[in-house]
Amino acid sequence: MYLGLDLGTSGVKAMLIDDSQRIIGSASGALDVSRPHPGWSEQDPAEWVRATEQAIAGLKAAHPAALAAVRGIGLSGQMHGATLLDADDKVLRPCILWNDTRSFREAAALDADPQFRAVTGNIVFPGFTAPKLVWVRDNEPEIFARVRRVLLPKDYLRLWLTGEHISEMSDSAGTAWLDTANRRWSESLLSATGMEERQMPALVEGTDAAGTLRSELAAGWGISGDVVVAGGAGDNAASACGMGTVGEGHAFVSLGTSGVLFAANASYLPNPASAVHAFCHALPNTWHQMGVILSATDALNWYSGIAGRSAADLSTELGETLKAPGGVTFLPYLSGERTPHNDAAIRGAFAGLGHESSRVVLTQAVMEGVSFAIRDSLEALRAAGTTLSRVTAIGGGSRSRYWLKSIATALDLPVDLPADGDFGAAFGAARLGLIAATGADPVATCYAPKTAETIAPEAGLVPAYEEAYQRYRRLYPAIKGATT
Structure with missing residues (x-):
């Protein structure tokens, strides 16, 4: 048996699979986010451990024999979080999360240093780890002086599981400290932020062994014998492993809290000017590109609270027959935006409202x-040299057929729906645990699920969608000065 642990923003999910990759069971533990000031987003790492223990307890109660047979564990996690530890591995402050934008000035200053884009292949976004450390240095100097190790969220779980300070390439590529082409820490970038390589974890590939489960934890879970913990992956790369998005030209669109358009690449293809992420993949000698929007289902959930109806009810009320775009345009910049604008201060807007706007x-x-925001990411990927012929949809928003039809028509690409099953980050993490424990071939192990259905673009509405998209594109520069 193999265990995948996915540390998300709202919870930890634990999943058990067997040698044939059949899902045996899953359980979860909930997490909350603290927002003590506007633009801040934090979590206590102790809560990650608590939620993981809760998820494991759920698996142990439902599947004790399967849990006892675990031989490999894979980790997936929310990216970019700054978990700061002292010399005794004690947490110095709450973790600053991926969607925390307090360090936007620090990010802009680092991005103005040309070596960052040249070495990492990416814009330095406010959500990345490096500008967070600069913010701590400038605003909490007593804490910065005590920092002996910086870990990403899932790697703090690894420390609890194994006692090891280890990370892997896909997650580390989102720090703004990694030499992404050469898959190693950059001493010059670390130095530019007042850091040293000795403060960083050791690096392995996501499919490599990266520690062994501590004996006291194994005993508590009912496991005897050694359990290998894999390097694992950042959450999007883990989802890609679960979806089989590991080969050239394969792509998925994720409609979760945030939105992601993810494309696997056989080579390193940076183009930071497009605001697309160019990161290492979890598999050796592979990379990926990723356009990221900060509010996907989060935008509909926000409007749900305003409208007093659940997101599911709103989608049902809309129906399944795709309509031509009307006169109202929505910019989903509720928390700023990454691709393509790299603008932490911009805010969302409705435009074109009238008395008839129901x-x-x-x-x-x-x-x-x-x-349309996802279409922006598609255009950014194209500018970075990636051509897509179709995408696979995952995430909670993919349950809305209307939304899938809208995305297919906005992208003018077919959208595939996988057969029933859970092929997300926890499943991808479990696959990485299997590979690390058995030495299985990574590409052969990370195969794509069968396609249950394909949503084709509505050919008759493509021109209307194109016209509406161009109107959408004109609105960002028009409102920028009024909302920032």
Whole structure:
């Protein structure tokens, strides 16, 4: 048996699979986010351990024999978080999360140093780890002086599981300290932020062994014998391993809290000017590109709170027949935006409101706004040299057929729906645990699920969607000065 642990923003998910990759069971533990000031987003790492223990307890109660047979564990986690430890591995402050934008000035200053884009292949975004450390240095100097190790969230779980300070390439590529082409820490970038390589974890590939489960934890879980813990992956790369998005030209669109358009690459293809991420993949000698929007289902959930109806009810009210875009346009910049604008200060807007703008009209506009934001990511990937012929949809928002039709038509690409199953980050992490424990071939292990259905673009509405997208594109520069 093999265990995948996915540390997300809202919870930890634990999943058991067997040698044939059949899902045996899953359980979860919930997490909350602290927002003590505008733009701040934090979590206590002790809560990650608590939520993991809760998830493992759920598996042990439901599947004790399967849990006892675990031989490999894979880790997936929310990216970019700054977990600061002292010389005794004690946490110095709450972890600053991926969607925390307090360090936007520090990020801009680092991004103005040309070596960062040249070495990492990426813009230095406010959510990345390096500018967070500069913010701590400048605003909490007494804490910065005590920092002896910086770990990403899932790697703090690894420390608890194994006692090892280890990370891997896909997650580390989101720190703004990694030499992404050569898959190693950059001493010059670390130095530019007042850090040293000795403060960073050792690096392995996501498929490599990266520690052994501590004996006291194994005993508590009912496991005897050694259990290998794999390097693992950042959450999007782990999802890609679960979806089989590991080969050239394969791509998925994720409609979760944030939105992601992820494309696997056989070579390193940076183009930071497009605001697309160019990161290492979890598999050796592979990379990926990723366009990221900060509010996908989060945008519909926000509007749900305003409208007083659940997101599912709003989608049902809209129906399944795709409509031509109306006169209302929504910009989903509720927390700023990454691709393509790299703008932490921009905020969302409705444009074109009139007396006739009903709840259904606004729901449609919200979904279209997210679809157009994903189209922005597609254009950024194209500018970075990637051509896609189709995408696979995952995430909670993919349960809305209307939204899938809107995305397919906005992208003018077919959208595949995988057969029933859970092929997300926890499943991808379990696959990495299997590979690390058995030496199985990574590409052969990370195969794609069968396609249950394909949502084709609505050919008759593609021109109307194109016109609406161009209107959407004109709105960002028009409102930038009024909302920042």
